[in-house]
Amino acid sequence: MAVSVEVRRVWIVNAVRDLGTVRVTDLARRLGIPAVTVRRDIAALAHRGLLRRSHGAVSVPDPAGADVSGSSERVVGMLVPTTGSYFDEVINGARVAIAAAGARLVLGIAPYQARDDRVQAERLLDSGVDGLLLTPNWLPEEPHDGFGWLDELPVPTVLVERWASPGGPGAALDTVGSDHHHGVLVALRHLASLGHQSVALAARDDTWTSHQVRSGYAEAVRMLGFTPQPVIDMTPSAPGSGRTDIKSLADRIADRAASGVRAVLVHNDHDAIQLPPLLRARGLRLPDGLALISYDDVYAALAAPALTAVAPPKRAVGGAAAELLLRRFAGGSSLPAHRIQLLPRLKVRASCGAGS
Structure with missing residues (x-):
């Protein structure tokens, strides 16, 4: 019964x-x-x-009402798929906002390959967190059947850099993330302003952002009337390595350039900054022989030449997600669920003809 x-x-x-x-x-x-x-x-x-x-x-609380733990601070758990590069800035944005409110951030990692989001989220809950910032390991086209636990979480929760499908798990949760379709569009508009009528996209296909960039590229090509180009799929240097075969990527970009496509958008920075010397060896110099824009803007400014890059508002995403969660703590349970999209910006540098 x-x-x-x-x-x-x-x-x-x-x-x-x-x-x-x-x-x-x-x-x-x-x-x-x-x-x-x-x-x-x-x-x-x-x-x-x-x-x-x-x-x-x-x-059971102390009868006298004293907090025997010695602290009444709020604790926020944050679960991300990786640290380093992109998510470091997201984490820092959240950490600053949470510290400013007198709360504390604890971090958990559910690696892309492990697919153990629920286990890691439960560990954060068992540690006594009062709320969660979650970045689930899912792709836009995947069924999210295994994520029904998102709708049963006992504490206020905000999804970070992920969008739940309508009616799917997590659809009723607050969400804060970057509008990557807008990011791709501003990159291709800039290349159009330089006279390019066709742009290649080189991208991975194993992360949420890479799928968003791919779909944003298809949308932007239609909007701008560009000549459509097949996406250059980044192949791994070894099975399961997670690293791109950069020499193969440079060869395929050079092949596109030989056919008249003299502009390329590369997702992500880690791969893009390795390309200039390899492209020079294939007769392509930036920006005169090829215009190159990278996506993420983590390392792009450190390349030689410095790379024009789409810069998602990573730190602002983390800060906005934390602030939304803090509002829930402060009695915002009656608020409707929020879906907040922040717009990436284009940082124009030498690889597209900007001054050094």
């Missing part, structure tokens, strides 16, 4: 009173209730002041 929510929560409070401080996972096991349900109930009970959460454990 199913029990009501209130009865279940009475069980939880009574069990914590009997056990004292107890880990959430142990409590769920003892009561025979799914851990996700126990976490959700504990969050509601903590909000009512009936329980106290701390570092993955739960206890």
Whole structure:
């Protein structure tokens, strides 16, 4: 027989009173209730002041009302697929906003290949976080059937640099991210202003951003009336290496240039900055023989010559996501779900004819 929510929560409070401080996972096991349900109930009970959460454990509040943990600061958990390059700036933006509010950020990583988002999110929840900033490991065209747990999270949550499909898992959550379609469009418009009527795209196909760049490219080509070009797929240097075969990429860009396509957009910076010397060896100098724009603007300014680049507002995305979560903490539960898109900018440098 199913029990009501209130009865279940009475069980939880009574069990914590009997056990004292107890880990959430142990409590769920003892009561025979799914851990996700126990976490959700504990969050509601903590909000009512009936329980106290701390570092993955739960206890009954001190009768005198003192915070025995020694701190009442909010803790935000942030889950990203990687650190370094792109996401470092997103993380820093979130960290600054959270610190300014007197809260603390803890970081979790669910690598692209591991596909263990739920496990890592549960570890953050067990550590006692009050809210989550999540970047799920999914691609736009993939079914997200395995992400139904997003709709059961017991704490306020904001998706970062990911957009849920309408009606799919996470569709009701707040979302903050970059409008990569706009980023590709401003790059191709700049190349059009330089006289190019056809632009090649070289891109990977294994990340969310790469898929957004690809679909944005197809859309921008139609809008600008460019001659369509097949995407230059970046091939790995070795199976599963995650690294691009740069020499092969340079060969294929040179082949396109030989056929008259003298402009290329490369996603991402890590690969793009390796191309200029290889292209010179194939008779193509930037910017006279070829105009090149990179996407991400993490390393582009350090290339020789410096690369014109699309710069997604990475730091601003992290900051805006954190600020939206903090608003939820401050009583914004009645607000409608937000979907905030921030626009990338184009940083014009020498690789497209800008002055050095």
